[in-house]
Amino acid sequence: MNLLLLSNSTGESGYLSHAKRAIADWSAGRRQAAFVPFAGVTRDWDDYARKVQDALVPTAIEVASVHRAAEPQRLILQSELVIVGGGNTFHLLHHCRRLGLLDAIRQAVAAGTPFLGWSAGSNLACPTICTTNDMPIVDPGGLDALGLIAFQINPHYTNAMPAGIRGESRNQRLAEFTRLRPDVPVLGLPEGNWLRIAGERRELHGPHASWWFQGSDEPRSLAAGPLAVQP
Amino acid sequence: MNLLLLSNSTGESGYLSHAKRAIADWSAGRRQAAFVPFAGVTRDWDDYARKVQDALVPTAIEVASVHRAAEPQRLILQSELVIVGGGNTFHLLHHCRRLGLLDAIRQAVAAGTPFLGWSAGSNLACPTICTTNDMPIVDPGGLDALGLIAFQINPHYTNAMPAGIRGESRNQRLAEFTRLRPDVPVLGLPEGNWLRIAGERRELHGPHASWWFQGSDEPRSLAAGPLAVQP
Numbered sequence: 001m002n003l004l005l006l007s008n009s010t011g012e013s014g015y016l017s018h019a020k021r022a023i024a025d026w027s028a029g030r031r032q033a034a035f036v037p038f039a040g041v042t043r044d045w046d047d048y049a050r051k052v053q054d055a056l057v058p059t060a061i062e063v064a065s066v067h068r069a070a071e072p073q074r075l076i077l078q079s080e081l082v083i084v085g086g087g088n089t090f091h092l093l094h095h096c097r098r099l100g101l102l103d104a105i106r107q108a109v110a111a112g113t114p115f116l117g118w119s120a121g122s123n124l125a126c127p128t129i130c131t132t133n134d135m136p137i138v139d140p141g142g143l144d145a146l147g148l149i150a151f152q153i154n155p156h157y158t159n160a161m162p163a164g165i166r167g168e169s170r171n172q173r174l175a176e177f178t179r180l181r182p183d184v185p186v187l188g189l190p191e192g193n194w195l196r197i198a199g200e201r202r203e204l205h206g207p208h209a210s211w212w213f214q215g216s217d218e219p220r221s222l223a224a225g226p227l228a229v230q231p
Numbered sequence: 232m233n234l235l236l237l238s239n240s241t242g243e244s245g246y247l248s249h250a251k252r253a254i255a256d257w258s259a260g261r262r263q264a265a266f267v268p269f270a271g272v273t274r275d276w277d278d279y280a281r282k283v284q285d286a287l288v289p290t291a292i293e294v295a296s297v298h299r300a301a302e303p304q305r306l307i308l309q310s311e312l313v314i315v316g317g318g319n320t321f322h323l324l325h326h327c328r329r330l331g332l333l334d335a336i337r338q339a340v341a342a343g344t345p346f347l348g349w350s351a352g353s354n355l356a357c358p359t360i361c362t363t364n365d366m367p368i369v370d371p372g373g374l375d376a377l378g379l380i381a382f383q384i385n386p387h388y389t390n391a392m393p394a395g396i397r398g399e400s401r402n403q404r405l406a407e408f409t410r411l412r413p414d415v416p417v418l419g420l421p422e423g424n425w426l427r428i429a430g431e432r433r434e435l436h437g438p439h440a441s442w443w444f445q446g447s448d449e450p451r452s453l454a455a456g457p458l459a460v461q462p
Binding site for chain 1: 239273350361362363364365367374386398399406407
């Protein structure tokens with residue numbers, strides 16, 4: 001299995017720029033990518049696919065978006081790479097389920113097709129979308145997702161709050177999840193971080209510590225390098 | 232219909248203290264309240280009911296929590312007031328649906344029982360929970376909710392972001408909802424504000440401007456006083 005799961009898309013020097021080398025390494029010379037733009041809501045899907053294509057020019061990856069495919073499942077299964085962009089996770093899951101893409105992506109990844117996701121795309125790789133930060137703007141027909149990994153990711157992880165706001169902090173929200181599901185850990189990936197899975201190798205990358213939440217344990221800080229926890 | 236829908240529970244001087252006079256006015260001398268604690272996740276439901284009871288001592292309202300009732304639907308239908316507390320909206324809806332409380336509450340409110348909600352409780356009063364800020368930690372069995380009002384509420388409304396965070400702002404999230412559902416407006420209630428509905432009277436209260444989101448219109452600022460929009 002070859003997964004690259006980014007917290008977010010936008011680095012200080014531009015779109016996907018912070019992960020350019022990681023994406024080149026992940027793609028391993030493969031070029032034909034199926035792109036899933038369905039997390040885009042206010043963003044037009046053609047524009048979204050173009051933006052991703054532009055960002056990936058240096059890697060020689062060529063993007064074909066599933067929303068333009070006559071047979072989206074077939075596009076997934078016949079592509080050398082699968083890329084799932086960020087946006088709204090509920091919208092993404094709603095359309096993937098509607099088009100039968102969940103099974104197609106699972107099948108492709110099981111057969112060795114590398115999978116890249118960021119933000120909502122990383123949420124989709126998890127057992128469920130229960131640890132997304134997004135607003136439930138549309139019914140996704142169930143919260144179960146791809147299950148490419150056995151734990152949850154919380155992208156854009158931070159425990160900071162805007163001044164004067166009394167709503168729940170991120171840690172409180174994640175504690176609610178791990179109270180209900182003590183069997184399912186959550187990896188909090190701050191902006192700029194990512195998880196790379198290549199066969200048995202599982203590594204954290206990026207400038208910040210990541211965080212691990214499980215059951216009623218105190219959140220555990222994880223440095224970049226091999227994932228030091230056993231989900 | 233007699234509704235009091237608060238953005239949040241905690242004012243600067245304590246739990247529910249900012250809305251003490253509004254609650255006294257809303258209850259109109261009725262005393263027996265059914266309390267719905269199911270938005271509580273890490274908070275024990277007995278503790279939650281006690282905390283609400285303590286806060287309501289000055290109003291003479293007596294709280295009976297539905298989680299202790301042998302017949303929760305009957306408790307709702309036989310009480311003089313219905314109170315739904317905040318916490319996680321998905322957890323709240325999950326348990327209300329499981330126990331058949333949605334129809335019971337709708338029936339009680341239609342028969343004139345005053346309804347008080349805050350945060351997740353205010354989300355529950357809306358057509359759907361699509362504009363909650365909460366994490367989808369459990370499957371609510373569908374996003375449809377009580378539909379006591381014809382528009383959505385976004386509680387804890389703010390467009391502020393923690394420094395350095397690149398995720399979506401609240402306005403971007405709400406714009407995604409109104410893009411998908413241009414027919415359903417959203418009332419953004421900042422901390423400390425509330426909406427009172429008493430028969431034909433609909434009023435905004437609290438120290439801040441509230442905000443109205445509809446379709447692709449610019450967000451509209453609403454001052455305290457009669458609701459100046461026609462949903």
